[in-house]
Amino acid sequence: MTDLCVRTRRVLLVSPVSPWPPDSGGAQRTALLHQALARDSSVDLYLLEPMAPEVIEALGPGLIGTFGRNGVLRRAFLRLAGTVSPFLREALPDRRLAAEIAAKIKAGGHQAVVLRYGSTACRLRDLRRLCPNVEILVDVDDFLTQLVEPAESKVGPNPLARLLRQLFAAPVIERRERQALLAADGLWINGWTPAWLNESPGVRAVPLPNIPFHTLEEANIPLSPAATEFLGVAQFRYSPNAEGFDWFLREVWPLILAAAPDSRLRLVGRLPHQPFLERWRNIRGVELAGPVDELSAAYARAGIAIAPIRRGGGTKIKVIEALAMGLPCVCSPHAARGLDRLTGLVVADSPDGFARSCLKLARNEALRRELGESGRRDVERQHSRAVFLAGVRRLLCGEEAA
Template identity: 30%
Template sequence: MKVLFLSQIVPYPPHGGVLQRGYNLVRELGREARVHLLAFVHPDVLPTEAACCESRAALEKFCEAVEYFPLWPKASPLHRVAGLAVGALSPRPFSVLAHRSAAFHRRVSELIATKNFDVIHVDTIALARFLDKRWSIPAVLTHHNIESQLMERRAGAERGLLARLYLRRETQKLLAYEAKMSGSFDVNVFVSKTDEKTLLERVPGLRTAIVPNGVDVEYFTPNQGKDMPALIYTGGMNMFANRDAVMFFLNEIWPLIRKQVPDVRFFAVGQDPPKELLDLAARDPHVVVTGYVTDVRPLVCDASVYVVPLRVGGGTRLKVLDAMAMGKAMVSTSIGCEGLDVRPDEHLLVADSPEQFAEKTVRLLQDPGRRLTLGRTARELVERRYSWRTIGGQLLEAYRIAIENRRQAR
């Protein structure tokens, strides 16, 4: 099978979120298919030519061709401001405008005209504009989350009036764009049944498949660490959802935990920590802000409990699967574990109010046996359901469904 894979970001290095999913799916596809990858370069992920060359060498192990394109809003701070300004005036969502590229569009057209692809993989709805319904090649659209829902939740968590109004308008634009574009694909791929149900309610009649997020069960493994009285959360602070989660935890949950476990520490792990987080850590020696780390496993291994205080999000969280694969006991909000096939009190504990979250976290800190049991059942679940080898096969099956759907429509 020949696959044209269109990605909103170069899927390397595979450190969290969309990078992790993209890298592992491309790797698994490379075992069975010939993959031609077109991707946008994010300079905050690949800041140098050397980093780009390293990523290209890594991805060419699985792809027959790899091509990169610049993402114009990230060319400079001025470009980003201009992008936001244009987004405020345009009827199209900002994410669609951010990926405007004549060179990318031209290359997609050239490849479709000259190469005999079996399927086109569009890895986010923001890239849907590059496909023309007239093309005869079956096309699959991945929804890492429901973008309109994600934006709506972010608007609800935003404190500033102007930002909240901007995000609400983006929500409406995304709702319209999802309704317009999703139906033109042979299969819409979702990472969870929850997301599938949400979009089907808004756009009835879509042809769908579930290809969940996964975890490298050979890389993330249970290991005996220090098991010190410590809590940990991992996630790049350049993402609003992670910044909001950490600050919500520290402002509303952390004081309740410290009252009962005074010697506990909290590790906030992820790139670009905001000033308010750094200032808080400077006042509280029990809060450790690491910034970006190349390997989160030693830190996760040493912590007693992995906390997921997310209030904003969509899809499923790969960080949750990584921690489960490491056999960590976990306390999560409902949104934090949304879309995963987990059962509360068997694979993790779930709490949404600050009081409940603190109470359940303290309970785990004080009960090593309970931590061990939760971690063991979590690991068993990811081995059974969420290994990338299994999920790569599910994506190939979604491609076959798309090809059959197009054949039947002729």
């Protein structure tokens, strides 16, 4: 397909996450995908959740619709499904939504529709039937089957509930996700893939890694040699992030303070809800900075980044972002998942091991700089905007990998 042909195409990007403001990993990936698609096509945006007026104004005329509330019966049905498994709701088709998206596609003359998340593909399962000539591409990001097991492990001890979820919900979720994704014309995959996809050689699946949204060059600030200035960047209202940092503050931070009393931890990003917020405010050495205008400056004044996330899906953008800024990052095995090829990470699981790793870096400036520089080089090779753009164009434009 020639560049001229591609640029005349109209693409509809359908997402449950707005690209603005880019204050979470999901929003940042949506923004990056929108930017990459717009390099080669005319892109419209449809959001699956109602948006605040300021968000609608910021997105401008490219936003052609948002989905309203479900009807009473649909809401009741989804609540019932949610009692079995919250992910079962994500896997269920929504005929009303599919009909509305199909109408937008026909009215706008779109030749392709890009769906953010496999769960969106499940909701829009009927779109293939309603728009048989439109190319359907899915940015899978997190597979539902990837999210189900760790989340369900947190369910209470009720053996009947566990049995129901294992025997009914999990197989239904996997089957519906498989059907929806195999019906698409192409997939962007971020890391982990289920066995059934590896056994489907006819599927066009292109790697599309998470990449840092911010880079140090944007601020051109030299890195600080601060030894005991730790930094945690996250959307703390996302429960896996809040729970992970709460574990760190309860189990790890006291061990660090006992060995290095002058240590400081700065938490940057949307602050959590109660009871986390009240508990964190009273911890010695912890600054709740909240959202900041210059994220690059926050990285530049720190010596070590931490990512103690213990559950949730996908690769952790903030880990990659820290390395892109030249900071070594101490992280949990879960936060390091899918990032095996990156140096600059120090992986620790137990509270004692996490504290020892943080203190070792704090006491060794040469090691901090070595890990920071090697991690940054790796991110530039594997998780740059050029890599992301190439992955988008490879599927959208039919380009072969270099």
